[in-house]
Amino acid sequence: MEPLAKRRRLSLLHNSATLPQLNGSAVASIFAEEATGKKRNVALDDDDSIAISSTSKYAGQKVAPFLAKHIPDSYAPLGNADRPKNSSEGNMSSKFCYRHRPDLKCRRKADEPSMDQLQHELESLSQNDQQGISHVWTLFSAAPAKQRQLMLQGILTQCCFPQLSYLSNNVRELIRIDFLSALPTEIGFKILCYLDTISLCKAAQVSQRWRALADDDVVWHRMCEQHIDRKCTKCGWGLPLLERKRLRASKRQIQLRATGKAITSPTTPQGNGLPAIQVNSGPSGIAYPLTPPATDGISAACNSEPIGKVAPPERPPNVTRNSSLLEPRFRPWKDVYKDRFKVGSNWKHGRYTTRIFKGHTNGVMCLQFDDHILATGSYDATIKIWDIESGKELRTLHGHTAGVRCLQFDEHKLISGSLDHCLKVWNWRTGECISTYSGHSAGIIGLHFDSMMLVSGSMDHTLRIWNFQDKQTCVLRGHEDWVNAVRVDTASRTVFSASDDCTVRLWDLDTKSTIKIYKGHVGQVQQVLPLPPEFELDDDANDGDGTSDDDAASATSTSALATISAAIAYSAHARAAVTFAEPFHAADRPLPPRYMLTGALDSTIRLWDVHTGKCIRTFFGHIEGIWALGADTLRIVSGSEDRTVKVWDARTGKCERNFTGHAGPVTCIGLSDSRICTGSEDCEVRVYSFKGPVCAPLEGGDGMKEEGQGQGPGR
Numbered sequence: 001m002e003p004l005a006k007r008r009r010l011s012l013l014h015n016s017a018t019l020p021q022l023n024g025s026a027v028a029s030i031f032a033e034e035a036t037g038k039k040r041n042v043a044l045d046d047d048d049s050i051a052i053s054s055t056s057k058y059a060g061q062k063v064a065p066f067l068a069k070h071i072p073d074s075y076a077p078l079g080n081a082d083r084p085k086n087s088s089e090g091n092m093s094s095k096f097c098y099r100h101r102p103d104l105k106c107r108r109k110a111d112e113p114s115m116d117q118l119q120h121e122l123e124s125l126s127q128n129d130q131q132g133i134s135h136v137w138t139l140f141s142a143a144p145a146k147q148r149q150l151m152l153q154g155i156l157t158q159c160c161f162p163q164l165s166y167l168s169n170n171v172r173e174l175i176r177i178d179f180l181s182a183l184p185t186e187i188g189f190k191i192l193c194y195l196d197t198i199s200l201c202k203a204a205q206v207s208q209r210w211r212a213l214a215d216d217d218v219v220w221h222r223m224c225e226q227h228i229d230r231k232c233t234k235c236g237w238g239l240p241l242l243e244r245k246r247l248r249a250s251k252r253q254i255q256l257r258a259t260g261k262a263i264t265s266p267t268t269p270q271g272n273g274l275p276a277i278q279v280n281s282g283p284s285g286i287a288y289p290l291t292p293p294a295t296d297g298i299s300a301a302c303n304s305e306p307i308g309k310v311a312p313p314e315r316p317p318n319v320t321r322n323s324s325l326l327e328p329r330f331r332p333w334k335d336v337y338k339d340r341f342k343v344g345s346n347w348k349h350g351r352y353t354t355r356i357f358k359g360h361t362n363g364v365m366c367l368q369f370d371d372h373i374l375a376t377g378s379y380d381a382t383i384k385i386w387d388i389e390s391g392k393e394l395r396t397l398h399g400h401t402a403g404v405r406c407l408q409f410d411e412h413k414l415i416s417g418s419l420d421h422c423l424k425v426w427n428w429r430t431g432e433c434i435s436t437y438s439g440h441s442a443g444i445i446g447l448h449f450d451s452m453m454l455v456s457g458s459m460d461h462t463l464r465i466w467n468f469q470d471k472q473t474c475v476l477r478g479h480e481d482w483v484n485a486v487r488v489d490t491a492s493r494t495v496f497s498a499s500d501d502c503t504v505r506l507w508d509l510d511t512k513s514t515i516k517i518y519k520g521h522v523g524q525v526q527q528v529l530p531l532p533p534e535f536e537l538d539d540d541a542n543d544g545d546g547t548s549d550d551d552a553a554s555a556t557s558t559s560a561l562a563t564i565s566a567a568i569a570y571s572a573h574a575r576a577a578v579t580f581a582e583p584f585h586a587a588d589r590p591l592p593p594r595y596m597l598t599g600a601l602d603s604t605i606r607l608w609d610v611h612t613g614k615c616i617r618t619f620f621g622h623i624e625g626i627w628a629l630g631a632d633t634l635r636i637v638s639g640s641e642d643r644t645v646k647v648w649d650a651r652t653g654k655c656e657r658n659f660t661g662h663a664g665p666v667t668c669i670g671l672s673d674s675r676i677c678t679g680s681e682d683c684e685v686r687v688y689s690f691k692g693p694v695c696a697p698l699e700g701g702d703g704m705k706e707e708g709q710g711q712g713p714g715r
Contacts, residue, residue: 189216342691363683366668373428382398397416404417405443476497498598593610597629622638624665628668632673635671644666647676662678663680
C-alpha cells in the first residue's frame with residue numbers, strides 16, 4: 001500500500017478539471033442529493049488505505065447532469081450534441097475562468113509525460129484508493145472559486161516541507177501563460193510597441209503567434225516613425241529616411257489596424273497594410289515601370305533620353321492593367337527598418353566606401369547629387385554630370401566664360417551661377433543651354449531656387465529675386481560686402497543670406513526689407529542653412545544662453561546672480577519671439593524655419609534660433625575657416641580650409657567623425673541619408689557611401705577612382 005503522502009501528492013498533480021465552478025448552494029444541493037442516494041462512509045485504517053463507498057462512475061452520473069440542469073449558463077459540455085438548436089447564446093462557456101475556457105488560445109494543453117506518470121502511479125494503487133482520489137478530484141473540480149480556495153488552504157496547512165517544495169517547483173511553471181494569445185490583438189500591439197529593436201526580434205522567436213504580432217506593420221511602422229529621420233528621445237538613436245514618401249503613405253491604414261478596425265485595402269498574406277510599390281509585371285517575370293507623362297517641354301526632352309538606364313521593354317498587347325499580374329507589391333515595414341538600420345549602423349561605426357571622381361582641371365567649387373546623378377561646377381568654367389552609381393562622366397556643359405561658383409538642379413533643369421556675372425538654365429539631360437539671365441554687376445557666388453522663384457547672391461553686395469511666373473525681378477540691398485550664400489523659403493516668403501560683412505540677414509519678400517539681422521561671427525560668413533522643420537532640440541539646449549562651457553564654469557561662484565540673469569534673458573528672448581511672429585500672424589503667413597546653421601572663416605559653426613535671434617550653440621573643432629555646410633535632422637557636416645570634413649551631432653555639439661584625404665581646402669559639401677559628397681580645390685570630388693560598395697571598380701580611365709573601405713575616423 002502506498003503511503004498517504006504519495007496519495008496527497010497525486011491529488012495535487014491533477015490539473016485537468018473539466019467541471020465548472022459552482023456557488024455554495026449548488027454544492028450543498030449536490031451533497032444533499034448524494035446523501036439521499038447513498039450515504040458516504042470514509043474510514044482510515046491502520047494501513048493508511050481509504051475506503052469510499054461512492055465511485056467516480058456515480059459522481060459522473062449525478063454531478064454532471066445536475067450542473068447542466070441547474071446552472072446551464074455557467075456549465076455546458078464542450079460538444080454541441082446536447083445544446084438546444086434554438087439557443088440564443090453564442091458561447092455557453094463564457095463564465096469559465098481564463099485557464100479553462102475552451103475558446104481561449106492560451107488554454108494550456110495537458111503535459112503528456114506528466115499525465116503518463118500520473119496515470120502510472122494511480123494504477124499502482126488499490127481500487128479503493130483510486131476511487132477515493134478520483135472522487136476528491138471530482139469534488140474539487142465542481143466547487144466554485146471560493147470553496148476551492150478553502151480546500152487549498154486546508155490542504156496547505158496539512159502539507160509538510162517536502163510537499164510545499166514540490167508545490168513551489170510545479171506552480172512556477174503552471175502560472176506562466178501566453179499573455180499575447182490571451183489578450184486582444186490591439187493590446188498585444190500596444191505592448192510590443194514599447195519594446196526596442198533587439199527585444200522585438202527576440203519576441204518573434206518565441207512562437208508563431210508572437211512572430212505574427214512582433215513582425216506586424218503596426219509595430220514596425222511605429223518603430224520607423226520613432227527613429228527614422230529623427231533622433232529618438234528615449235534611446236538617442238536616429239536612422240536615415242532614404243525614401244521620402246513611404247514612411248507616412250500608409251499611416252492611416254496602420255492606425256486603423258492598431259485599433260482593431262477593419263481595413264478594406266489589400267494586404268499581404270501576413271496582414272501588412274503597406275503602400276504599394278506599383279510595377280507592371282508582364283509575362284516571364286518582366287517588370288514594366290509606370291512612367292508618368294511629361295508635363296512640359298523640358299521634362300519631355302529629359303524623359304526622351306534616359307541616362308545610364310536601359311529603357312523598359314514595351315508592354316505586351318495581351319497584358320492589361322486589370323490583369324492579376326499587375327497587383328501591387330508590398331514591402332513589410334520591418335524590412336524598411338532593417339535597411340535603414342544597416343545604414344544607420346554604418347554611420348555610427350564609421351563603415352563606408354570612398355570613391356574619387358576626377359575630371360575637372362581646376363578647383364571644384366560647387367556640387368549637388370541625388371540617388372543617380374552628381375553635378376559639379378569648377379573654376380575651369382565647366383559643369384560635369386556624372387552617374388554616381390557607375391562613376392562615368394555622362395556629359396560636360398560648356399557655356400560660361402568664367403568659373404562656376406554655384407549650381408542647383410531638379411528633375412528638369414539645372415541653374416548655374418558664374419563669375420561671368422550671369423545665370424544659365426540648362427537641360428542637364430541633353431546639355432542644352434535653355435536661357436541666360438543677366439542683371440548682376442559682378443560675379444554670382446550663391447543661388448537657390450524653390451518652386452517658381454530663384455534667388456541669387458553676388459559680389460556686388462546685392463540679392464536678386466527672379467520670378468519665373470511673371471518674369472519680374474527685384475533687388476534686395478543691405479549687405480555691405482559680398483553675398484556668399486542665399487536660401488529661399490517659399491512657404492513663409494522669406495530669404496536667408498550670408499555675407500562677408502560678418503552678418504546673416506532674413507528678408508521679407510513681400511516688403512523687400514530686412515526682418516532680422518544675426519550678428520555673432522567675427523569672420524566672413526560663408527554659408528547659411530535653414531534646418532528642416534522636423535529638426536528638434538532638447539529643452540535644455542533651447543534654454544541655454546549660447547555661452548561656452550568655460551564661461552559657464554567661471555560663473556559658478558555667482559550662481560544666484562546667474563540664475564536671475566538667465567531668467568531675464570529668457571524673458572527677453574520670449575518677447576523677441578513674440579515680436580518676430582506678429583507680422584507673420586497678421587498676414588496669415590507661416591513662420592520661417594525655427595533653426596538655422598551658419599559657417600564662417602572664424603573657424604566656427606553656429607546654431608541659431610531664427611525667431612529669437614539667439615545663438616544656441618557654437619561648434620569648435622576646425623582650425624581654419626569653414627567653407628561648406630550640409631545638414632539634415634540627424635547630423636551636420638562641415639568642410640574647411642584645413643582640408644578636413646567633420647560630422648557633428650547638432651544636439652550635443654560633439655564631433656562624431658573626421659574625414660581626411662583632400663589635398664586642398666574643402667569648398668563644397670553634399671549630404672544625403674547614405675552619402676557624403678565633398679569637392680575641393682585639388683580638383684577632386686570624393687563620395688563617402690555608407691551603404692557599402694556601390695558597384696565594382698571600373699576598368700580603364702573613366703575619371704573615377706575607388707578606394708577601400710573606411711573604418712573609424714578618417715580613412
